Amino acid sequence: MVLDRKIAFVDLGEGSIRIEPFPVELRQQYIGGRGMNMFLLSKYYTPSLDPFSPQNPLIFGAGLLTGTLGFGSRVSVASKSPESGHLGDANMGGEFGAELVKAGFSHLVITGRSPRPAYLLIRNGEIEIRSGRALRGLDTVETQQKIRSLLRDDRLQTACIGPAGENSVRYAAIRSGLKNAAARTGMGAVMGSKNLKAIAVRGTRDIRISDPGRYLNYYRRQLKKLMQTNWVQALGKQGTPLLFGAANAVGFLSVRNNQFTSVGQRGYQLEAEALEPFSKGMVACHACPAHCRHRYVIDAGPYKGTRGEGPEYASIGSLGTKLGNLDLANIISAVERCNRYGLDTISTGSYIAWAMELYQRGILDRAKTGIPLEWGNGQSILKILDMIAHRKGFGDILAEGSFARDMLGDSCGDYLLEIKGLPIEMTDERLPKSFALGLATSTRGACHMRSRPSMDALGLPQALLKKIYGGPVSNRMASYNGKGRMVWWHELLHAVTDALGVCRFLTAFSSPHALQYRQFARLIKLTTGLEISSAQLRTIAERIYTLERMMLVADGISRKDDTLPKRYFEEPIPEGPAQGSVIEMSDFDRMLDEYYRLHGWDREGIPTRRTLNRLGIAT
């Protein structure tokens, strides 16, 4: 049964493994996935906990519906982040989460530091700590291939780190397959600090379903409805690159470290259609009907022979326009290099963009960087990736992420656009106000996936928005009205989505007709037999989000930190379709007030005693 899945506590220092049941009361409070990760992390999290210390736990959590027909099969990874110094949380699709639950495990809590390179091997209820000596220095694909070959099993699924994680690059990712990455907030660096190169899993156990007949019927009905949405149909043909055109046309793209927000007509070079010549078909994550990633091959030119899956819009933006780079083949090659090294494409691109702006302004020069960091210099971009992953030359400084400020001097910090230690991503949020607020309030630092109410871009009828969000919300992206409510609503829905292991793209993230609380409650009931109502799911979402907030509050984070880079408030967008857009401080404050009120937090953004009591997380 789904509810029989276990939690394993692995201490790599002592070499001990303890396997415990997942109490059903905790399922009812946190569901699984990210929700349970946060409950577990909160038991270790203190302001003084060093992310690179053996005491910092690295937690893997499969969603409650992962491994079933549950619309995606995702796994979340949590820890204290070495990139931000605060809450770390990342999420990954592919096969790894499903394999973990087939092996009988829901969550892994890994502490300690192995005295020698190690990897974990998990097979049907058994966990072994094995020598990882043969895996040292291998990239993330080679690592997975090597483990399969050592164990002679080509169905093993592995989550691993590459050279970036081994070298403690603060924004190193954990990777699985050719493309899947639990990339944000440096979870790969934590894994590296534990001397843990990989976790290989093979599971062949039955996943028993509480009510198979009704479950299959219900699933098929929801599947049919979902596949009829314009969003999922487009996603299945073009993947996330379809979003590039919209961002460029409306003017919410990061160009040259957010000095500009559109590349105008030149954007055609990076639009979804430009990818088609490389695409050989689409690939899906486990149990996902949408199949939103390309499998691609570059057949000619300087990057001939490059193959892989993707690339995503976020990576195209981060290693493309953000760096003034419009050479799609070069971008694909850079994304693939990041994947192989185990680098987060988003953060990596953002820190390079920071360095390029410093170079543009003469604050950095070639004597310091060793290579020319001009905008759009594709060869330098590829070179700096090597330098970062291996911590060579200037790459050693950039590998520190926002901590590099201390080495580069005070004046450099102004050009690093970051929130709570995580850099701004592939977009610019001065025009879409809900997107801006969502970045400012995200519990893992600047992150579009925490809330991003993509429905704000659809211009839906006001009445429909009111029905969805339970209060008045403007249908204009540039309006501040009701956007606090919109962000609050999506933060909660996405928290439950991550606890279930469902993919955001199949939920009301982007389409009002996609999955929401009601469908989640029904799927939970038919899959597990657990009765959790829509209203209870909303409360669980609040519990997860407010618990995350409490860890940040312990770090001293409050309203003063729920803000945006200076550029967003002080520099109106200079040209292009969003010309003149800027964030007005008073309007931003108004959104924040509404947002705090809905969460039950005080005016400083601190959860009230009453809220904590209501959610049962008062200490």
Next chain:
Amino acid sequence: MRIRVNRNTCTGCHLCELVCSLFHLGAINIEKSAIRIHKDDLNTSMNTPRVCRQCKEMKCLAGEDAVDKSEKKQFVWENARAERCPFDGLTVFGQDAYHCDLCSGHPQCVRVCTCEAIRVKK
């Protein structure tokens, strides 16, 4: 009636395997599905579904005494029959082989294949 697969459009999502095992056994286990996707997931990303071709001349039964009709339509077979299949069309897990029984004329895998890589050929 038989099921045709197209490796060029298969996305490797496993939905066919998930519903096959669920429909027949009441539990999800892709190891126990009559249709099985072979993945080249660390190289070309090609996904190749394999399933019984419903051959008229059933080489999988060669050498056995007369096998009655109902046995031919069973979902769970012994794995010796899989070894005789020249197309590697049966899934083997443990001592059992899983054989496509066409779900009594309404193949479940086809109904959930959103990339149309699995079709019915009458």
